[in-house]
Amino acid sequence: MRTVRRRGRLSLRGILIYVALGSAFLPGVLVSAIFTLTHGQIAQGPIIRTLVASEEVSRAVRLGRRGELVVRDGYASPAWLDLVIENTEGTVVFSTIPSLGPGTTPSLLDVAAFANDRVPRATFISDSLEIGRVEAGTWYAVLPTDAARSFAGETAPLMRLAGLAAFALFAFLFGFAVAAALASQVGGLERAAAAIASGDLETPVRARGAREIVALAEAMEGMRRSIRENQARRARFLAAVSHDLRTPLTSIGGYLEAIEDGLAADPPTLGRYVATMKDKTQLLEERIEGLIDFARMESGEWRLRFGRAELASLFGAMVAVARDEASLAGSSFEADLSALGDLAAPVDAALLGRAFENLVANSLAHGRPGGRVRVGARMLTAGGAGGALGAEGVGEGPGGEGDLIAIDVDDDGPGISEAEREHAFEAFWRGSRSRSGEGRQGGRGSGLGLFIARSIVEGHGWRLELSVSPWGGARFSLLIPVASCSKPDDRPG
Numbered sequence: 001m002r003t004v005r006r007r008g009r010l011s012l013r014g015i016l017i018y019v020a021l022g023s024a025f026l027p028g029v030l031v032s033a034i035f036t037l038t039h040g041q042i043a044q045g046p047i048i049r050t051l052v053a054s055e056e057v058s059r060a061v062r063l064g065r066r067g068e069l070v071v072r073d074g075y076a077s078p079a080w081l082d083l084v085i086e087n088t089e090g091t092v093v094f095s096t097i098p099s100l101g102p103g104t105t106p107s108l109l110d111v112a113a114f115a116n117d118r119v120p121r122a123t124f125i126s127d128s129l130e131i132g133r134v135e136a137g138t139w140y141a142v143l144p145t146d147a148a149r150s151f152a153g154e155t156a157p158l159m160r161l162a163g164l165a166a167f168a169l170f171a172f173l174f175g176f177a178v179a180a181a182l183a184s185q186v187g188g189l190e191r192a193a194a195a196i197a198s199g200d201l202e203t204p205v206r207a208r209g210a211r212e213i214v215a216l217a218e219a220m221e222g223m224r225r226s227i228r229e230n231q232a233r234r235a236r237f238l239a240a241v242s243h244d245l246r247t248p249l250t251s252i253g254g255y256l257e258a259i260e261d262g263l264a265a266d267p268p269t270l271g272r273y274v275a276t277m278k279d280k281t282q283l284l285e286e287r288i289e290g291l292i293d294f295a296r297m298e299s300g301e302w303r304l305r306f307g308r309a310e311l312a313s314l315f316g317a318m319v320a321v322a323r324d325e326a327s328l329a330g331s332s333f334e335a336d337l338s339a340l341g342d343l344a345a346p347v348d349a350a351l352l353g354r355a356f357e358n359l360v361a362n363s364l365a366h367g368r369p370g371g372r373v374r375v376g377a378r379m380l381t382a383g384g385a386g387g388a389l390g391a392e393g394v395g396e397g398p399g400g401e402g403d404l405i406a407i408d409v410d411d412d413g414p415g416i417s418e419a420e421r422e423h424a425f426e427a428f429w430r431g432s433r434s435r436s437g438e439g440r441q442g443g444r445g446s447g448l449g450l451f452i453a454r455s456i457v458e459g460h461g462w463r464l465e466l467s468v469s470p471w472g473g474a475r476f477s478l479l480i481p482v483a484s485c486s487k488p489d490d491r492p493g
Helices: 012-040 046-060 108-116 156-197 211-260 267-299 311-329 349-366 449-459
Strands: 061-063 069-071 082-087 092-095 122-131 134-144 307-310 332-336 344-347 372-380 404-411 463-468 474-481
Touching: 046 061, 046 082, 046 122, 046 134, 061 122, 061 134, 069 092, 082 108, 108 122, 108 134, 156 211, 211 267, 307 311, 311 332, 311 344, 311 349, 311 372, 349 372, 349 404, 349 449, 349 474, 449 463
Parallel strands: 332 372
Antiparallel strands: 061 069, 082 092, 082 134, 122 134, 307 344, 372 404, 404 474, 463 474
């Protein structure tokens, strides 16, 4: 079952990323809270004072287009901070000290003298200025050493802390809600898996939420349907096996009882009974052989062994055998494989011959008494018509497969209705005409011939399709991609 990707749905990966980012933000909240507290009381040590001054410097200036140091528009330094910023040439670009205005070239001693006038209420700090790993100049700062909070007001730190706490609470609630939603979705899948494991195959698997959760639910729903279909197929298999084996055995037992009771005392009657039992025994052997092939195919014991063969020679040999079988059945047989040319392909000749034999046997079994069977090859091009015998109408390589070689097996029987064609290749399926005894061999088939034929053909990477023959009967078309074939010139010498 193909899974449809839902673009509008938030993915599980995205949710986890958001949760991870929220979790990573919490330490930042704590650091910012600590910084807010220390920002409200500057006299906490030289490191904190340097961080505060450095932060204000980064807010004050930036690099211009030519790499020059310029003041940010609208910037005004806090009242508690005296700041001087000069470029690499020593020229002041920003200053809150009236005696050291922009354009002057003060020295370190000039700023130190200003700070000295404020002792003991001021601390003097100086450091180089780097912007984006580019050394842009030098800054000087004079900070108060008391615990005054006039620069931000008495309540500003508490407001910032309250905002950060609210954001942290939101992050926590969001993470809790996401975790609860994921737990609910995964729990639903867990309950669905437990139901399937316990044998409940009627309750559909449904889930909402992240794309991955929905995709997993759809995969589980496909698994549930597949298991249910397999169980139904197994039940049909057992019913079909029981019926197909019991019918001839019951018949054989009835004839044996008749012989035992003396109902076949005369030689002609006994001979007729024995011939009938031999026929039933042969039918029983055929059905058992078909069941063994089916079991091998289902268990994977059938392994195709490929060898390169020329298609015209390979199918020519098969057609020769089919012609003899048609002659024995009293049917007219025609064949034209000229469209195959000298193409060769990797095949398992034995199994492919078996598949072709099943197709011809089906046409002979369900054709009209004394009717016609025809085998023809035709070329189907991706862009137009092609033709040899059996090429009625325009063919086109379906599904973008490119050119195809079609080998058709046609009969003049009653055909298979359109409603039944989609079931024709299912194991143990026999159409209404087979069950009603229509056709030369009536209900002898086990319902496995076409299933085995299609499995062998698809194992070669080819396709087997069913349609209507030109005579109104059934047409089985073996479609071979030309791209998988080669000509003698293409093969290594």
